Amino acid sequence: MTRLSNATLGQLSPAVRRPAYDRTALKPGIVHLGLGAFARGHLADYTEDALERRFGAWGITGASLQRRDQRDRLKPQDGLYTLLKLAPTGPELRVIGSVLDVLVAPESPAALIARLAAPDTRIVSLTVTEKGYCHDPATGKLKADHPDIVHDLAKPQAPRSAVGILVAGLKARRDAGLGPFTALCCDNLPANGHVLRGLVRDFAALQDDTLATWIEANGAFPATMVDRIVPATTDADIAEVARLTGLEDAAPVIGEPFRQWAIEDIFAAGRPDWHEVGAQMVTDVAPFEFMKLRMLNGAHSSLAYLGYLAGHETVAEASGDAILARFLEGLWAEIIPTVPAPQGVVLADYARALLARFQNPAIRHRTWQIAMDGSQKLPQRLLGTIRERLKAGAPIDHLALGVAAWMRYVSGTDEKGAAIDVRDPLAAEFRRRADAAGRHAQALSESLLGIEAIFGADLPGEQRFTKPVSAHLAALFDKGAKAAAASLG
DSSP states (O other), rough: OOSSSSSGGGSSTTTSOOEEEOOOGGOEEEEEOOOHHHHHTTTHHHHHHHHSSSSOOOOEEEEESSSSSHHHHHGGTTTEEEEEEETTTTEEEEEEOEEEEEETTTTOHHHHHHHHTTTOOOOEOOOOOGGGBBBBBTTTOOOSSSSHHHHHHHTTTTOSSSHHHHHHHHHHHHHHOOOOOOOEEEEOOOOHHHHHHHHHHHHHHHOHHHHHHHHHHHBBOOOOEOOOOOOOOHHHHHHHHHHSSSSBOSSSEEOSOEEEEEEEOOOOOOOOOOOGGOOOEEEHHHHHHHIIIIIIIIIHHHHHHHHHHTTOOHHHHHHSHHHHHHHHHHHHHHHHOOOOOOTTTOHHHHHHHHHHTTTOTTOBBBBBHTTTTTHHHHHIIIIHHHHHHHHHTOHHHHHHHHHHHHHHHHHHHOOSSOOOOOSSSTTHHHHHHHHHTTTTTHHHHHHHOOHHHHTTTTTGHHHHHHHHHHHHHHHHHHHHHHHHHHHHH
16 A cells, blocks of 8 residues: 655545645744654644644654654654544544654764754653653652663763753753753643753753753743543554555554643743644643643543453443443542632533543543553552542542552452553562562552652551552452442442
């Protein structure tokens, strides 16, 4: 089959929407670190809309920080790829043209730094996941002893961490007499812009105090809240996109129709007209971010662990299970009192909309994928809510089951005794602790609660938290995930 490219755009099926501007005139203005499916299904989609509405120099140069596979898929396609939106009513297809090039940082860090330092680069955005910031999730502080940070301090011209790359680019701009780019974090971190500013400043200070002062005085680090469910692309998805479009595409993105982007409107050198195509430019992202982290992400993680253990491969299957749907309703009833509603949002309606999104049968978002990196996600997604509920003297039964389900998951075997592929920076530590505790729920919960980087120094000593977690973990071992969830009513 013919490959998607600039030369073959005219061969697309007539039903496929394609770039409505002259790609040959498009110049780069954004560099995106971590050009995975989410960035291509969210940031690039909004940018495509903005370019079609009002053309400007806002093409995207992607940068892969570890592997070359994304570049190798997109380069033969001239950066083009298909966004397939899976609605319950049927598929919608669009070829995205806003991505112009993809660099691979380990192959040529100098080329990436040069791109960051180019005068026409005005925004550097990031989706590198929570663990990509080399920080302590419990405190938000830079881990100066992280191997990547140690490496980048020793070899500042060949950085491999996102923070090291940003600082190298900002230093090159300062040295060239240019102003800074805007660093736009699009990851699920509380106060992500503020956190990124602190990490960049602290890393720069370890190199050069004057650079840190320059960044602090001139840099722009807007906070954002991003939302769109973008499952990992499968071979079956690639085959379906080829069937629907008539062209081979090695890098399609699958997503739900819904999308949301709230952005703090603080930019150092301009931005695309995202506000004209659905993005919400706000003075304070925190209420939107807080709502999403606790209600969407907290529910997603809890459902992923319970759903995986119950044998459900996807979020749609898990949330379509009547027992787990009732669990979600009970979980949101515990979460909502801790969430200040953003202006114009009714939280009960938001929860109902989330359930409908989760249950979209066209979206195959794997529970295993969401379950990754729980050590980085739990502090933001569940534990903050638990602390507030405990302070208020309110029950935490559903929240505690979410934590217990994570513990059961990272023990490494499922309910049929099969091995679980636990992907987490602390996976080896979990394995060691689980092997020592066996299926003894109290021993395992006490051991895992002892990981201060996740649970802090307070929660392990709070019996109103530790007792229900241990009891739920015992039920998960003895009766299974569905029975444990059903016991909550």
